[in-house]
Amino acid sequence: MKKVTYKVIGLMSGTSLDGLDMAYCHFHRHFDSWSYELVQSKSVKYSSEWEQKLKDGINISAERLLELNLEYGKFLGNQAKEFINTYDLEVDFIASHGHTVFHQPEKGLTYQIGSGQEMAIESGVKVICDFRRKDVAFGGQGAPLVPIGDYFLFGQYVACLNLGGIANISFQVDNKSVAFDIGMANMLLNYLANQMDKPYDESGLIARSGKVDKPLLDTLNALKYFNLSYPKSLGYEWFLSEVLPIINSSDISVEDKMCTAVEHEAMQIGHVLRKEFDKIGDVLITGGGAFNKFLVERIKSHTPAQFKIVIPDAETIDNKEAIIFAFMGVLKDREEINCLASVTGALQDSCGGEIFYPY
DSSP states (O other), X not given: OOOSEEEEEEEEEOTTOOOEXXXXXXEEEETTEEEEEEEEEEEEOOOHHHHHHHHHTTTSOHHHHHHHHHHHHHHHHHHHHHHHHHXXXXXXXXXXXXXXXXXXXGGTEEEXXXXXXXXXXXXXXXXXXXXXXXXXXXXXXXOOOTHHHHHHHXXXXXXXXXXXXXXXXXXXXXXXXEEEEEEEXXXXXXXXXXXXXXXXXXXXXXXHHSOOOHHHHHHHHTOGGGGSOSSOOOOHHHIIIIIHHHHHHOOSOHHHHHHHHHHHHHHHHHHXXXXXXXXXXXXXEESGGGGOHHHHHHHHHHSOTTEEEEOOOHHHHHHHHHHHHHHHHHHHHTTOOOBOHHHHOOSSOBOOOEEEOOO
């Protein structure tokens, strides 16, 4: 008989490079439904050395990338071990997203570093990771993966919007989950904040001080990706090749670039909500961008009146993706579907993830 209660640590590192999120959760099965408790959480800010290593992963040699995969697996294992020991946690396993270096599903390629075997040995705990590769092998985008958790754990919302490095959304259409990457969020905003020697634009104050530049706004809104039908997903490569040349060729101030970027992102999110929904209800916003008050204000201004934007408590904002990857690990451990073809465009639903043991 399958267990009905699981105690799991979820690990999440996003494209915004703001750090590692660790969420220790208890999951409870009730007939055909699930509930969760976020018992303990911790965010680990990357050192400048680790941030640079992860940022450079896309440009290094194959040999060095394999080494980085091992190094980062050890780092994750050590962080998880310290987390377990500090709070005296009883853990069934760790479920790790890893850190995405390459995501080119049209080539059948997605690669998240963070060796599961190194992680298991360093932490002394069973590890489940590498959740995207099977879906990509089935012809899917391998992203977004969180809709399975949105459905089971956050089903009271008509849509879940995540503002991480990339903005993505999930919702239900004809009783099927649909999700896709909308466009950029913190990936671009943090890049611009870095030009002012800041890690991010706290509360959106820099963006608020600028003004929208219409030529730049129109150029960003004209990017081909926004006219593609879903399923679709984005990676850091798209940001480097398609977005940065536009941003860097503009000679306006950083403040104006930031303000224009916020307006662009809010417009794209509002466009999706207007185009895809005929429902009335609450839209949940999580991810680091939920703390950007100016961005949230601009999203609200572009959101159709039938929706109420909901910003949850700070712990949920920070840890929702880590919670859901912990839950995906639970489904993998139960040999149940955790990746939905209706979301990714794969040939079939699948049970993604690889399992590694510390012995």
